[in-house]
Amino acid sequence: MDEFASIHHWTAGRQADQWQRERGVVIGIGDDTAVVDPASAADGVAAPKRLLLAVDTMVETVHFKPATMRDEDVGYKALAANISDIAAMGGVPLHALVSVSVPPAYTPERMRRLYDGLYECAERYGVAIVGGDTTSSPQHLVVAVTLTGTVEAGRERLRSGAKPGDAVFVTGAVGMSAAGLHALLAEEARGGAPDCEEAGAGEALRALAPLVRAHQRPGPSVRAGRLLLEQGSCSSLNDVSDGLASEAWEIAEASGLRLVLREKHLPKSGSMAAYASSVGIDPMEWMLYGGEDYVLLGTSAAEDAEAIKAAFHQEGIPFFIIGETEAGEPEVELVRHGTAKEERIKLKKRGYNHFLS
Amino acid sequence: MDEFASIHHWTAGRQADQWQRERGVVIGIGDDTAVVDPASAADGVAAPKRLLLAVDTMVETVHFKPATMRDEDVGYKALAANISDIAAMGGVPLHALVSVSVPPAYTPERMRRLYDGLYECAERYGVAIVGGDTTSSPQHLVVAVTLTGTVEAGRERLRSGAKPGDAVFVTGAVGMSAAGLHALLAEEARGGAPDCEEAGAGEALRALAPLVRAHQRPGPSVRAGRLLLEQGSCSSLNDVSDGLASEAWEIAEASGLRLVLREKHLPKSGSMAAYASSVGIDPMEWMLYGGEDYVLLGTSAAEDAEAIKAAFHQEGIPFFIIGETEAGEPEVELVRHGTAKEERIKLKKRGYNHFLS
Numbered sequence: 001m002d003e004f005a006s007i008h009h010w011t012a013g014r015q016a017d018q019w020q021r022e023r024g025v026v027i028g029i030g031d032d033t034a035v036v037d038p039a040s041a042a043d044g045v046a047a048p049k050r051l052l053l054a055v056d057t058m059v060e061t062v063h064f065k066p067a068t069m070r071d072e073d074v075g076y077k078a079l080a081a082n083i084s085d086i087a088a089m090g091g092v093p094l095h096a097l098v099s100v101s102v103p104p105a106y107t108p109e110r111m112r113r114l115y116d117g118l119y120e121c122a123e124r125y126g127v128a129i130v131g132g133d134t135t136s137s138p139q140h141l142v143v144a145v146t147l148t149g150t151v152e153a154g155r156e157r158l159r160s161g162a163k164p165g166d167a168v169f170v171t172g173a174v175g176m177s178a179a180g181l182h183a184l185l186a187e188e189a190r191g192g193a194p195d196c197e198e199a200g201a202g203e204a205l206r207a208l209a210p211l212v213r214a215h216q217r218p219g220p221s222v223r224a225g226r227l228l229l230e231q232g233s234c235s236s237l238n239d240v241s242d243g244l245a246s247e248a249w250e251i252a253e254a255s256g257l258r259l260v261l262r263e264k265h266l267p268k269s270g271s272m273a274a275y276a277s278s279v280g281i282d283p284m285e286w287m288l289y290g291g292e293d294y295v296l297l298g299t300s301a302a303e304d305a306e307a308i309k310a311a312f313h314q315e316g317i318p319f320f321i322i323g324e325t326e327a328g329e330p331e332v333e334l335v336r337h338g339t340a341k342e343e344r345i346k347l348k349k350r351g352y353n354h355f356l357s
Numbered sequence: 358m359d360e361f362a363s364i365h366h367w368t369a370g371r372q373a374d375q376w377q378r379e380r381g382v383v384i385g386i387g388d389d390t391a392v393v394d395p396a397s398a399a400d401g402v403a404a405p406k407r408l409l410l411a412v413d414t415m416v417e418t419v420h421f422k423p424a425t426m427r428d429e430d431v432g433y434k435a436l437a438a439n440i441s442d443i444a445a446m447g448g449v450p451l452h453a454l455v456s457v458s459v460p461p462a463y464t465p466e467r468m469r470r471l472y473d474g475l476y477e478c479a480e481r482y483g484v485a486i487v488g489g490d491t492t493s494s495p496q497h498l499v500v501a502v503t504l505t506g507t508v509e510a511g512r513e514r515l516r517s518g519a520k521p522g523d524a525v526f527v528t529g530a531v532g533m534s535a536a537g538l539h540a541l542l543a544e545e546a547r548g549g550a551p552d553c554e555e556a557g558a559g560e561a562l563r564a565l566a567p568l569v570r571a572h573q574r575p576g577p578s579v580r581a582g583r584l585l586l587e588q589g590s591c592s593s594l595n596d597v598s599d600g601l602a603s604e605a606w607e608i609a610e611a612s613g614l615r616l617v618l619r620e621k622h623l624p625k626s627g628s629m630a631a632y633a634s635s636v637g638i639d640p641m642e643w644m645l646y647g648g649e650d651y652v653l654l655g656t657s658a659a660e661d662a663e664a665i666k667a668a669f670h671q672e673g674i675p676f677f678i679i680g681e682t683e684a685g686e687p688e689v690e691l692v693r694h695g696t697a698k699e700e701r702i703k704l705k706k707r708g709y710n711h712f713l714s
Contacts, residue, residue: 006468009469010468010469011472014486015476015479015480015485015486019485020487023485024451025452025487028486028488029486029488034452036452036485036487036505038408038452038505039396041507047396049396051395053487053503055488056456059458059493059495062494063492094380094381097391097410097412098412099456099501099503101419101499108363111367119371127380128372128377129368129372129385130377130382130385131385131386131410132368132412133413133501134363135414136419138416138419138496139497140494140496140497142416142494142499142501144414144456144490146454146503148393148395148408
């Protein structure tokens with residue numbers, strides 16, 4: 001299922017822009033989060049900060065299974081994925097509501113572990129858990145987390161602001177989560193558990209702990225988003241939840257231009273590359289089409305990119321300039337450096353699918 | 358599963374009150390909705406209106422099945438249930454996020470009908486749909502709707518404010534939705550469809566259209582909630598989503614007193630009573646333990662109750678004084694009028710279960 005095509009098909013044109021504006025809607029369906037101003041809806045007075053609203057859902061057998069995530073990881077990641085959406089707007093996460101649909105296999109003790117992980121993530125990112133809903137589920141666990149955040153009015157970073165000639169950047173290595181998932185599924189095939197830290201864990205999995213952690217305990221990029229907002233010249237922003245190629249496509253389509261990514265500049269994790277080599281997989285597959293890295297992908301005026309990079313390095317946050325934008329039909333190209341000359345290939349729009357390859 | 362016991366077990370004491378207050382949390386987990394003030398979290402300045410946040414989830418086979426709800430009804434009711442939570446705080450609903458987990462059986466056409474119903478409800482109550490998340494589901498449809506609303510700061514109506522000697526009221530008939538569900542399940546046993554309006558619908562079901570509509574298209578009580586807030590003397594408020602007895606218990610426990618309901622004053626729908634009689638069921642079972650009526654149950658100072666009733670009647674909204682509160686351990690009693698003298702029975706706390714009786 002192509003999520004964005006589906007949502008668009010079901011929702012497009014249903015409510016007029018003006019009708020939504022009267023209800024304080026600044027940005028509706030289509031970006032990382034909605035942007036609303038409840039005060040303007042109530043009183044007609046614009047507030048200095050706007051409210052960000054996002055929901056993310058994790059479904060057992062679709063996004064995780066016992067072999068890939070411990071219960072506490074499911075809780076942690078369900079919130080972390082949402083925080084990443086707030087980060088991609090340049091916002092600060094604030095309040096979460098948690099809906100869980102619980103099948104019989106999930107005992108109270110397992111649910112308690114799930115909430116342990118959820119609250120651990122909430123603590124780390126300063127998110128208050130303010131409500132929720134618990135229902136039964138016939139067979140599979142479903143966790144839907146809704147998150148609010150705030151951002152200075154007019155400063156929210158959208159996917160749609162990139163200009164031709166901008167630099168394209170990413171705030172961390174990509175492909176590690178997909179590599180971790182591969183390692184977990186390989187461990188499952190050997191009969192092992194998804195726990196790389198326990199003494200009894202498979203030796204192979206323990207050696208791959210950074211990759212496994214990247215999959216089970218991703219770190220959304222709130223500080224990076226705030227830094228980009230403070231720097232001021234970030235023209236578009238997205239988080240890498242669905243794979244670098246797919247997210248680049250979203251910026252290309254929203255901004256109406258071409259993104260050109262340079263293979264040699266893509267940040268490649270050493271452990272990811274070593275593992276890819278050991279299992280005979282092209283690491284570019286994970287880097288371009290593996291999801292859930294939760295780093296930020298964006299654009300800025302080319303002349304400001306080095307200054308932003310310096311500001312990031314001051315704070316110890318990675319920042320990689322990986323390409324540039326060009327006027328043209330929306331698409332994403334990858335520049336590969338062969339033996340003789342540069343070669344440009346068009347990247348597909350396909351997103352990430354956890355258990356199909 | 359007892360929802361409130363579960364949520365309490367998983368969440369109690371995890372985040373300190375002060376820590377939550379610093380993040381603008383006014384009311385956290387435990388009432389109909391959370392109440393937050395994002396502006397105070399961001400700037401330390403309290404806003405004149407507060408934000409209400411609620412999430413409600415509907416799971417196929419737990420809350421509905423093809424025999425009880427058409428796809429458009431599922432969409433309508435998923436939002437309506439949430440609006441009822443906002444109404445129970447005295448608030449105005451504003452923005453919704455929709456998470457759907459879609460199994461293979463739900464074709465694009467079926468999903469489009471689900472969204473038809475959702476937007477019909479949104480239109481009626483002035484709710485802007487601002488975002489969502491779509492995932493696959495292995496087998497069953499899950500719809501989780503998150504809703505925001507606004508309410509004047511300090512005016513939100515909680516479950517906890519009832520005082521001994523208050524009048525207990527309800528803003529409409531109870532038990533109709535449960536009767537409608539019974540009729541739908543009976544129609545299923547006859548091989549019929551859940552559609553009481555189509556020409557080909559079963560004759561029996563068409564005659565019961567008001568009950569079926571009460572189940573499939575409930576009308577949350579936003580105007581009633583606003584009226585109660587305007588009247589000023591409503592001391593506690595809850596919506597009847599889980600049955601009158603269960604909601605009365607929530608007020609009793611939150612306020613620390615006893616609710617005494619008088620059987621002869623409970624509003625009884627004529628069509629519900631006639632149907633109950635025809636199938637040999639005690640209508641009190643549906644009135645006390647049937648859920649999803651989405652009327653409001655609350656308390657007010659006894660001396661103000663008649664004035665509130667007059668204000669409701671001015672607007673054409675039902676209002677029934679059904680009992681009173683008494684000092685004492687939290688419990689709920691029903692006064693039945695036998696041939697000789699009054700008899701008081703204690704009502705159980707049990708809530709509503711769609712497909713078990």
